[in-house]
Every structure is written in C-alpha cells, then in structure tokens.
Amino acid sequence: MARAGAIPRVLSIAGSDPSGGAGIQADLKSIAAMGGYGMAAIAALTAQNTRGVTAVHTPPAEFLAAQLEAVSSDIEVDAVKIGMLGTAEAIRTVRAWLERTRPPVVVLDPVMIATSGDRLLADDAEEALAALLPQAHLLTPNLPELAALLKEPVPATWEEALAAGLRLSERTGSAVLVKGGHLDGADCPDALVDARHEDGPVLAEIGGRRVATQNTHGTGCSLSSALATVQARTGDWARSLAVTKEWLEGALTASDRLEVGRGHGPVHHFHHAEAAVPLAPGEFAESLWADIAKVRAEIDALPFVAELEAGTLPEAHFAYYLTQDALYLNGYSRVLARVSALAPTEEEQLFWAEGAHACLEVEAELHRTWLSRHPTVAPDAAGSPAEAAPTGGRAVTAAQGPVTKAYVDHLLAASASGSYAVLAAAALPCYWIYAEVGAALHSRHAARSDAADHPYGAWIGTYADERFAEATRRAIAFTDAAGRRASAGEQEAMREAFMASSVYEREFFDAPRRHA
Ligand SMILES: Nc1ncnc2c1ncn2[C@@H]1O[C@H](COP(=O)(O)OP(=O)(O)O)[C@@H](O)[C@H]1O
Ligand SMILES: Cc1ncc(COP(=O)(O)O)c(N)n1
Numbered sequence: 037m038a039r040a041g042a043i044p045r046v047l048s049i050a051g052s053d054p055s056g057g058a059g060i061q062a063d064l065k066s067i068a069a070m071g072g073y074g075m076a077a078i079a080a081l082t083a084q085n086t087r088g089v090t091a092v093h094t095p096p097a098e099f100l101a102a103q104l105e106a107v108s109s110d111i112e113v114d115a116v117k118i119g120m121l122g123t124a125e126a127i128r129t130v131r132a133w134l135e136r137t138r139p140p141v142v143v144l145d146p147v148m149i150a151t152s153g154d155r156l157l158a159d160d161a162e163e164a165l166a167a168l169l170p171q172a173h174l175l176t177p178n179l180p181e182l183a184a185l186l187k188e189p190v191p192a193t194w195e196e197a198l199a200a201g202l203r204l205s206e207r208t209g210s211a212v213l214v215k216g217g218h219l220d221g222a223d224c225p226d227a228l229v230d231a232r233h234e235d236g237p238v239l240a241e242i243g244g245r246r247v248a249t250q251n252t253h254g255t256g257c258s259l260s261s262a263l264a265t266v267q268a269r270t271g272d273w274a275r276s277l278a279v280t281k282e283w284l285e286g287a288l289t290a291s292d293r294l295e296v297g298r299g300h301g302p303v304h305h306f307h308h309a310e311a312a313v314p315l316a317p318g319e320f321a322e323s324l325w326a327d328i329a330k331v332r333a334e335i336d337a338l339p340f341v342a343e344l345e346a347g348t349l350p351e352a353h354f355a356y357y358l359t360q361d362a363l364y365l366n367g368y369s370r371v372l373a374r375v376s377a378l379a380p381t382e383e384e385q386l387f388w389a390e391g392a393h394a395c396l397e398v399e400a401e402l403h404r405t406w407l408s409r410h411p412t413v414a415p416d417a418a419g420s421p422a423e424a425a426p427t428g429g430r431a432v433t434a435a436q437g438p439v440t441k442a443y444v445d446h447l448l449a450a451s452a453s454g455s456y457a458v459l460a461a462a463a464l465p466c467y468w469i470y471a472e473v474g475a476a477l478h479s480r481h482a483a484r485s486d487a488a489d490h491p492y493g494a495w496i497g498t499y500a501d502e503r504f505a506e507a508t509r510r511a512i513a514f515t516d517a518a519g520r521r522a523s524a525g526e527q528e529a530m531r532e533a534f535m536a537s538s539v540y541e542r543e544f545f546d547a548p549r550r551h552a
Pocket of ligand 2: 156257
C-alpha cells in the first residue's frame with residue numbers, strides 16, 4: 037500500500053562497494069535522495085573502486101538471515117531493493133525471508149556482472165536466482181543480464197530488448213524494466229513491460245537523452261533503489277519511473293563535479309539538493325572560477341595575447357578586435373541594464389546600471405580615439421552598410437562578427453531566463469576574465485625595457501584601470517551572493533551560463549585571427 041505523504045522505509049539487500057558508487061552505498065544515497073529512510077542488510081562485501089573489483093567476501097548466509105530478521109522483527113518495511121547477493125545460499129535466504137514477510141514493493145536488480153566486467157554472482161547461483169525472480173514485483177536487468185537470464189544473445193536493438201524484456205516478464209510473472217544504457221546511440225530509453233497486465237504489456241516507455249560521461253558506475257543500483265522508494269510513495273510504476281529517470285539524468289550530468297576515481301566514476305546522487313553546510317562568502321564565485329580553469333589556460337595560450345604583448349599582432353587583427361569590442365559593448369550594455377532591472381537590491385540595481393552606462397562611454401571613447409585612427413575598420417566597413425539610427429547616431433549591429441553575434445545572443449538568451457542569478461553569472465566573465473587577462477598583460481608589459489615605443493603600449497596601458505578592477509570585485513561579490521542564495525538547480529544553471537560566456541570570451545580573443 038502506498039502511504040501518501042509518509043516517508044518510505046526502504047531496505048536494500050545488496051553488496052557493499054567501499055568506493056561508494058554502487059551497491060548498498062549507492063542504494064542508501066538514492067533512497068535518501070528520493071526522500072526515503074534507507075536501511076541495508078549486507079549480503080556480500082566487495083573490494084572495488086571505479087576501475088574494478090579486486091576481491092569479494094561473502095559472510096555466512098545465517099548472518100544475512102540474522103540481519104533481515106533484526107530489521108523486519110522491529111521495523112515495517114515499505115519497499116525492498118535487492119542487488120548483489122553473490123551466492124546461491126544468500127539467494128535462498130532472501131527468498132525464504134520474502135516468502136515469509138511479503139513486503140509491498142520488491143524491486144530486484146539481478147546483479148551478475150559489474151560495469152567493469154567483473155563477475156558478482158557465483159557461477160552455480162544462476163538457477164537459484166531464476167527461482168527468486170517471481171518473488172519480485174519489478175526486475176531491472178541490464179541488457180547483458182537480461183540475455184543471461186533468458187539464456188539468449190544480448191539484444192542489439194531497442195526492439196529486440198523490448199521483446200526480450202517481455203519474454204522475461206512472461207516467464208517470471210514480474211514486471212520488467214528494460215534499460216537502454218548498454219545500447220549505442222544518442223538516446224538512452226527505458227521501458228516498463230508487464231506481459232500479464234490487463235492494459236497491454238508496455239506500461240511506459242521513456243526516451244531519455246544519453247549523457248556523455250564515463251561515470252556510469254552504479255547507475256543500475258541507483259535507479260532500482262530510487263524506483264523502490266518512489267513506488268512505495270506513489271503506488272504508480274510509470275510515474276515512479278518518470279521521476280527517477282529524470283533525477284538519474286541530472287545525477288549523470290553533474291557526475292563530473294565529484295572527481296571520484298580514474299575509471300567509471302559514480303553519479304552525483306544529491307545534485308538536486310541544497311548542501312546542509314551553507315557556502316561561505318566568496319566560495320561560490322571561487323568554484324565558478326575553478327570550473328573554467330581549462331578555458332583560462334586556453335586564453336593565456338592564444339596567439340592574440342602573445343602577439344599583443346610582443347607587439348607583433350597584425351594591425352588588421354587589432355583593428356578587427358577594436359571594432360568588435362565596440363559592437364560587443366553596445367549589446368553588453370543592454371544586457372547589464374537587464375541585470376539591473378532584475379537586481380534584488382537597490383545597491384545591485386545601481387551597480388549594474390552604472391556598468392551599462394560605463395559600457396556606452398567606453399564604446400564612444402573607442403570610436404573617438406582608437407577607431408578614428410583606424411578609419412578602414414569603422415563598424416560599417418566589414419561588408420554590410422550600417423543602418424542609420426533613427427536619431428542620426430551610430431548604428432550598432434550591422435557589422436557584428438560571428439563570435440560577437442553568438443556571444444551577445446547567448447547573453448540575451450540568459451536574460452530571457454528571467455533569473456537575476458543566472459544572468460549575473462552569464463555577464464560576469466566579461467568583467468573577470470578581461471580584468472585578469474588585462475592585469476597580467478599590463479604587469480608584464482610594464483616590466484619591459486622597451487615599453488615606451490611598443491606599438492600597442494598605449495592600449496595595454498588602458499588595462500591598468502583601478503575603477504574597472506573595483507567594478508570587477510563588486511560584480512564577483514554580487515554574483516557570489518546570488519549563487520549562495522540560489523537553489524541547487526539555479527546554481528547549476530549559473531555554472532552553465534558562466535562556462536558558456538567564458539568560452540565566448542576565449543573565442544572573442546581568437547576571432548581576429550579567424551575572421552579579420
Ligand atoms: N550515459 C547515460 N546517459 C543517460 N542515462 C544512462 C546512461 N547510462 C545509463 N543510463 C541509464 O541508467 C540506468 C541504468 O542503465 P544500465 O546502464 O543499462 O544498467 P546497469 O547500470 O545495471 O548496467 C537506465 O535508466 C539507463 O537508461
Ligand atoms: C556491490 C556492487 N553491487 C552492484 C554493482 C553493479 O553496479 P552497476 O549498477 O554499475 O551495474 C557493483 N559494481 N557492486
């Protein structure tokens with residue numbers, strides 16, 4: 037019986053993975069992530085990490101029986117997830133316990149082979165496992181396990197997988213979750229089939245997106261225990277699958293942030309939840325900066341930066357850069373005005389509005405000074421004639437280069453999100469990266485003996501602007517504060533926006549070489 041609103045008490049009967057990504061460790065995290073209370077009876081211990089299993093130890097089956105008895109003699113169990121059992125004796129022990137206690141939800145993940153290829157089930161235990169399957173409401177084999185249980189070749193297509201799942205369901209009387217994780221292609225579909233269901237055999241089919249990651253250690257464990265938990269609450273398998281599949285996709289997407297191990301790493305079970313320990317001031321911004329370490333190194337290695345510093349940057353590249361900078365600043369000013377409009381405090385509103393104003397001043401200054409010295413590169417000289425602005429002023433969008441246009445479009449899309457935090461994160465790299473690159477260039481330049489007659493010396497001199505450095509510090513602090521207030525989902529969107537803008541910053545510095 038589903039107990040709407042109550043916290044499901046969920047027991048995992050499985051093997052231990054000391055590296056925390058699979059087995060009971062993954063189960064307990066998944067159960068908690070789905071709002072359940074997790075318990076675990078340990079059937080086997082493995083020595084394993086993200087690269088493979090090095091040893092397996094199976095305690096006597098009587099000890100497993102004692103654990104099961106200790107739990108069920110005291111606690112009402114709303115759902116059971118069964119994972120690695122290891123031996124025929126352990127399987128028979130669980131079967132006897134299930135027959136006696138008949139828990140309302142039983143999900144059985146017939147663990148036979150780890151993602152790493154190591155066997156997790158004794159050779160002589162397959163028959164005992166086959167006899168346990170009818171005790172479960174739902175079976176969740178991956179495709180190699182589905183094939184092994186049916187003694188058939190591994191399905192090569194989704195259609196073959198669905199048909200094989202139906203045969204297993206017919207044979208066992210249990211519903212089967214057919215999982216597409218082991219197929220190739222951009223999709224990662226799952227389907228719930230039940231050969232004996234009155235409404236037809238396919239209860240639900242969900243076409244998921246395949247996440248490009250090698251961190252798939254424990255996905256089967258995590259999905260099956262999450263499903264058992266949500267099913268105990270909803271009593272609706274199709275709805276439970278929809279909820280858990282979306283959560284798992286998020287956990288796979290965020291898995292790289294864990295940085296656990298060098299092989300098939302674990303998924304981030306709590307990617308969606310607030311951290312219990314609040315972030316200290318500056319910590320969120322620091323993590324954004326750390327996320328883009330690779331992009332920053334790529335910017336430092338660009339020919340544009342080295343050539344500007346050495347004075348060997350072709351004149352045409354410099355002129356293209358200035359033109360695009362002026363065009364960019366105009367679009368960026370409109371974006372900062374939108375950040376100001378969304379700002380939660382008057383202090384922030386004023387800060388971003390001043391930024392929007394300053395962009396237009398710098399743009400005008402560029403036209404007055406630098407661009408007037410490069411008459412061949414006025415904004416309307418790059419192909420299409422500039423439109424006359426209604427007031428007779430400069431037209432501003434006619435000659436945006438491809439990178440400038442893509443960058444500004446990305447920022448405008450971030451403004452359409454309507455989130456102050458996300459838009460501030462999208463706007464921040466233009467301050468932060470420009471300030472860092474400029475400060476490094478300026479200090480190296482100032483140390484040169486021939487700085488006085490450097491062709492780009494005057495331009496490099498503009499990088500030593502203390503007012504801009506101060507504005508950058510404030511932009512960082514405001515974005516950091518917005519990040520610390522944001523939900524886990526909004527923080528993830530901020531990270532994506534910050535990363536995308538940083539990549540555009542890199543492209544912007546490289547654009548003269550490619551498009552001038
Ligand atoms: N790269 C991936 N991207 C998205 N979902 C995935 C990916 N790999 C596996 N899944 C999903 O993870 C779950 C476990 O699938 P699978 O890998 O087939 O099982 P197992 O972990 O038991 O080998 C399924 O819902 C599957 O669709
Ligand atoms: C203790 C234990 N149980 C199960 C698995 C299978 O993991 P996966 O979910 O990746 O198939 C594992 N590697 N270790």
